Amino acid sequence: MSVPRYKWQPTTRDIARDLGIPESTVVRFDHNTSPYPPEWAAAPAAAAARRLNEYPGANYLPLREAAARYVGVEPTNVAPGAGVDEIILLAARAFLGPSRRSVTSAPTYPLYRIAAAQVGADHLEIPAAGPSFAQPVDALVDAAADADVVWLCVPNNPTGERIDIAAVEEIVNATAGVTVLDAAYAEIAGDRWADLVAGHDDVLVCHTLSKGFGLAGARVGFGVGSEALVDALDAVRPPGSIAEVSSVLAIDALDHPERMTANVHRLVTERTRLAGSLADLGFAVLPSAANFLLCHIGPTAGSIADALFARGLVVRRFPSGGPLAEHLRFTVRSPREDDRLLAALREVL
Numbered sequence: 001m002s003v004p005r006y007k008w009q010p011t012t013r014d015i016a017r018d019l020g021i022p023e024s025t026v027v028r029f030d031h032n033t034s035p036y037p038p039e040w041a042a043a044p045a046a047a048a049a050r051r052l053n054e055y056p057g058a059n060y061l062p063l064r065e066a067a068a069r070y071v072g073v074e075p076t077n078v079a080p081g082a083g084v085d086e087i088i089l090l091a092a093r094a095f096l097g098p099s100r101r102s103v104t105s106a107p108t109y110p111l112y113r114i115a116a117a118q119v120g121a122d123h124l125e126i127p128a129a130g131p132s133f134a135q136p137v138d139a140l141v142d143a144a145a146d147a148d149v150v151w152l153c154v155p156n157n158p159t160g161e162r163i164d165i166a167a168v169e170e171i172v173n174a175t176a177g178v179t180v181l182d183a184a185y186a187e188i189a190g191d192r193w194a195d196l197v198a199g200h201d202d203v204l205v206c207h208t209l210s211k212g213f214g215l216a217g218a219r220v221g222f223g224v225g226s227e228a229l230v231d232a233l234d235a236v237r238p239p240g241s242i243a244e245v246s247s248v249l250a251i252d253a254l255d256h257p258e259r260m261t262a263n264v265h266r267l268v269t270e271r272t273r274l275a276g277s278l279a280d281l282g283f284a285v286l287p288s289a290a291n292f293l294l295c296h297i298g299p300t301a302g303s304i305a306d307a308l309f310a311r312g313l314v315v316r317r318f319p320s321g322g323p324l325a326e327h328l329r330f331t332v333r334s335p336r337e338d339d340r341l342l343a344a345l346r347e348v349l
């Protein structure tokens with residue numbers, strides 16, 4: 001049986017080897033991760049490493065409690081996972097299957113489509129129109145009426161658009177089944193969704209430690225929803241997919257949100273600067289509430305991406321022939337790394 005696969009970008013190691021350059025000179029403008037290594041993580045990781053001979057607690061209770069404190073819900077409202085990616089796959093297993101149907105807009109995060117296909121569900125993507133690629137809220141509301149799952153990405157990847165709370169409520173109220181609200185970039189957008197979850201039993205809000213918290217390598221995320229939704233995810237979870245070290249780091253990060261806030265502050269400041277500089281180069285930069293910028297480049301987008309790649313600067317490109325073929329997406333990184341990108345772009349253009 002052939003099912004669609006999530007296609008990972010080449011690893012930094014492979015890129016460095018192919019280009020014949022040191023790994024440390026490759027910069028990932030395609031992963032939407034934080035450019036700042038979490039210096040604080042070394043001590044708690046070392047302490048947790050001393051317990052690695054034992055299995056972690058199978059119910060992840062300390063992690064559920066930390067996530068609940070952070071969001072402002074009860075631990076019974078939290079379903080942890082190895083990143084939001086695992087929560088998406090668990091949600092597909094719990095709420096979809098053959099003869100069920102999920103709905104989302106396009107472009108959006110590709111794993112929703114893949115997760116639905118992996119469990120044999122129908123999947124409808126409602127296209128958003130350029131040049132803004134704003135999520136088609138009215139069409140989503142119409143399609144939600146017979147959807148078992150609506151996947152809603154807020155802010156949306158790859159556009160950076162953040163639909164407002166009124167539009168989210170409208171979609172949630174129209175959805176026959178469960179709305180899975182992927183809030184991977186919530187910290188960067190400054191969004192809090194506890195009230196939405198409190199008011200609706202059929203919304204699962206997915207958070208990650210990978211973006212604003214800057215812990216992508218730890219692979220921790222969690223879904224927040226009613227006890228019934230959390231129980232449905234727990235019923236299909238694999239045993240022990242979150243490593244103890246990762247759990248310990250996530251708890252430490254969630255209990256010190258001021259570190260995340262400081263990280264987000266510098267990323268948002270840098271986003272404004274980078275957006276201005278990209279616009280000065282003549283690109284149409286879409287407004288973004290996340291840590292990346294989608295730009296309309298024109299027919300040369302692919303060759304510009306190639307030229308950047310040859311310099312060790314990896315940007316996100318999109319399939320030729322598709323609606324975003326003339327676009328590139330740039331992760332906001334540190335001022336120094338972004339300056340390298342801008343200098344390379346000036347050279348290439």
Ligand SMILES: Cc1ncc(COP(=O)(O)O)c(C=O)c1O
Pocket residue numbers: 031032082083084085086109153157182184207208209210216219220221
């Ligand atoms: C919208 C969206 N959801 C989920 C993820 C994956 O998050 P995690 O690292 O928590 O699995 C990403 C990563 O880029 C993303 O953009």
